[in-house]
Amino acid sequence: MPNDLLTRIPASRVPVINAATGIMTREWYRYLFNLFTLAGSGQSNSAASSSTGQDLAPLYTPQLEDNRHGSFYDTTTQSAAVINTAYPITFNSTDITDGVYIGTPTSRIYVDRINTYNFQFSAQLNKSSASSKHVYIWYRVNGVNAANSAGKVNLSGNDAAVIAAWNYVIKLNAGDYFELVWSTDDTGCKIEAFGASAPVPAIPSVILTVTDNIN
Numbered sequence: 276m277p278n279d280l281l282t283r284i285p286a287s288r289v290p291v292i293n294a295a296t297g298i299m300t301r302e303w304y305r306y307l308f309n310l311f312t313l314a315g316s317g318q319s320n321s322a323a324s325s326s327t328g329q330d331l332a333p334l335y336t337p338q339l340e341d342n343r344h345g346s347f348y349d350t351t352t353q354s355a356a357v358i359n360t361a362y363p364i365t366f367n368s369t370d371i372t373d374g375v376y377i378g379t380p381t382s383r384i385y386v387d388r389i390n391t392y393n394f395q396f397s398a399q400l401n402k403s404s405a406s407s408k409h410v411y412i413w414y415r416v417n418g419v420n421a422a423n424s425a426g427k428v429n430l431s432g433n434d435a436a437v438i439a440a441w442n443y444v445i446k447l448n449a450g451d452y453f454e455l456v457w458s459t460d461d462t463g464c465k466i467e468a469f470g471a472s473a474p475v476p477a478i479p480s481v482i483l484t485v486t487d488n489i490n
Contacts, residue, residue, distance in 0.1 A: 295389060297341055331342070343376030343388055343487045348479035353466040355459050356409040363415075363480055364455040364466065375485045390487040394453055395442035397479045402430040402465040408461035414443055416452040421445075430464055455483065 285302040293300050299307075347366040355362055363382030375385045386392060400410050413425035421443075428439045445453065457466065467482040 291489055297388075300406070305399060308421045313453050321424075341364055343386060343390060343392070344375035345372040345384070345485045346483070347369035347372075347377060347384065347485075349480045350468050350477070350479055352468050353457075355457075355462050355464065357456060358460050358462060361458050363411075363455050364457055366481070366483065368479075382454045384454070384483065384485060385452045386447050386485075386487075387449055388487075389448045391444060391446050392453075392485055393442055393444050394483065394489050395440075396413075396455055396481060396483045397438055397440035398455075398457070398466050399468070399478055400428060400437045400439055400464065402461065402464045403433070404461060404463040406435040406461075407431040408466050409459065410439065410466050411458045412439055413456055414445075415456055416445065416447065417451055418454070418458070435480065453485075 283306070284298075285306055289302045290300055293305050309483045333455070348357070348371065349364070350368060350369050351365075353362070355363060362376050363380070365381045366377050367381060369377060375392075376385055376387075378385045379381070384394075398412065402408055410428045410430065411425050412428070414421050424443065426439065426441060428437055430437055432437070447453070466480045468480075469478040471477040
């Protein structure tokens with residue numbers, strides 16, 4: 276096959292990266308591979324040297340990592356005004372973000388790419404009353420409760436404090452959003468934040484980390 280056909284640049288409408296897989300498209304792979312072959316396949320030889328003006332080192336092309344991820348937390352205490360009512364958990368701070376971000380309202384965590392995501396949270400639960408009460412936590416996708424996703428936490432004793440923490444593995448499309456939701460049978464139960472008190476740093480009311488590196 277003539278060299279001009281082997282090295283013809285793909286049409287501008289052909290993307291370099293397949294948005295669905297994150298991998299180089301076949302057309303661009305063939306083009307770059309043919310250039311690599313014609314240049315001597317990474318070997319130092321007279322033909323390659325004469326065409327490039329220099330020796331070619333062996334080509335190393337690792338798969339580029341482009342994992343989506345985010346880390347978020349909230350520095351305010353979140354309360355329930357009414358018992359047995361669903362309240363989305365909000366976030367007011369971002370540690371790191373790449374393709375995963377807080378939306379509006381701030382309970383919504385959006386993703387910009389189709390993938391399987393691991394959502395892991397911890398919530399600082401506290402209760403002021405002495406009697407035993409309960410907090411329920413679950414998640415929604417695009418505003419719809421996820422079936423079989425709730426957890427129940429028992430708070431027993433005056434000023435009881437419990438960390439609720441577990442994770443969800445969810446397949447999402449680009450533009451979907453995730454929400455943590457909670458409810459309680461006592462308005463004395465809170466998702467509470469605490470300021471720093473030496474030697475202990477501040478305690479956020481809730482922390483959420485999101486990764487897509489499980490595929």
